[in-house]
């Protein structure tokens with residue numbers, strides 16, 4: 001009897017989890033069996049908001065503000081607000097409409113640059129546009145108009161806010177962070193909970209006005225701006241927003257010229273990233289579409305659409321995103337020259353990368369994972385959530401596409417299923433005219449990483465990628481090395 005009481009007592013005291021484990025032992029075993037043979041993640045993997053951000057791919061940057069009127073790139077912070085004098089009402093809808101025509105999916109507008117001049121009526125300082133005497137300036141509220149235009153056009157949007165502020169007398173003290181910077185970010189978050197990126201520039205401190213002190217101030221960016229607190233507060237309001245740069249959720253590729261390395265990992269830092277880093281930190285490339293600078297300057301020219309297309313291939317086509325700057329002029333509009341090149345770029349993207357020839361091909365893979373859900377059909381079904389895979393331990397494979405009729409081909413586009421980690425380390429592309437002899441293409445290009453997206457010009461040239469093309473009846477992608485079994489969700493041929 002005493003033993004029975006003790007046993008009952010012990011049973012009652014057992015933690016609830018232990019009871020569940022005992023009573024549902026069969027269920028636990030079933031879950032461990034992995035009946036779909038689903039591949040495991042190879043860490044690190046992107047967060048949900050990093051996935052959404054990556055899918056934005058190509059978006060615009062709009063540097064507009066005090067510098068547009070002073071001709072500076074970096075203001076000193078002592079500019080009189082009345083110098084901000086638009087000759088017409090700034091028109092963010094025009095900016096975004098032209099960028100949409102160029103194939104972009106969103107845009108980031110400067111809300112405050114290093115000079116501290118705010119393009120919205122902020123409560124944190126008097127140094128803002130609506131305190132200027134100009135009639136248009138008094139009505140300017142870039143975040144409001146920009147967010148509204150983006151929603152109307154179905155584009156993603158966000159704001160650039162410079163952490164460095166050489167107007168604020170408090171810069172360098174805690175008061176700047178709590179009463180100015182964090183509040184400004186929070187005010188900007190209120191312009192729309194659906195923002196996709198906040199641009200937190202890495203340029204930090206230096207000489208400036210600082211409320212009349214005219215000094216040089218330096219800070220330790222790693223701890224000064226209270227980034228963890230900022231990230232949490234902003235994510236609570238804008239769940240999908242990526243805090244770029246100082247925010248630590250996406251990285252600067254390391255150039256401001258619209259290219260990144262052919263080998264690009266979404267982990268690590270700089271141009272290439274690294275296959276062995278533990279944190280998912282995807283790459284963004286910033287670039288200027290005009291000759292003058294980030295801000296508008298009289299007499300500047302706009303790059304031709306062929307140059308912009310090359311930038312696209314060397315950024316989006318290399319597992320990064322492209323943020324392309326097109327600066328509004330003194331009337332708060334993009335110029336006619338910008339418009340011409342942006343439309344031409346949109347046409348190039350549609351004609352060169354718009355008609356996928358892969359769905360018409362017969363596709364065969366040397367290796368396909370068992371379980372039924374990972375066949376080559378997933379590569380051409382247009383569904384980013386289904387993918388082809390090999391068995392665990394199988395790190396090489398060939399995927400062959402054969403067409404009944406000869407096709408003229410220029411580009412191959414590959415996309416990994418990165419929700420389970422970036423894997424591929426090496427691949428080659430070959431074509432055949434007769435189905436017997438195969439020739440390797442783009443041998444001068446590092447065909448190493450794939451990641452979210454990789455576009456290979458088959459002639460090996462990003463500046464002259466759309467020449468006559470190759471007339472082929474077959475194309476083969478040979479995966480030669482991978483961190484784990486490769487998972488591809490799309491293979492397209494253009």
Ligand code: FUL
Nearest residue numbers: 073074201202203286294
């Ligand atoms: C840099 C800034 O200093 C430039 O003025 C510009 O805004 C560029 C996009 O980022 O860090």
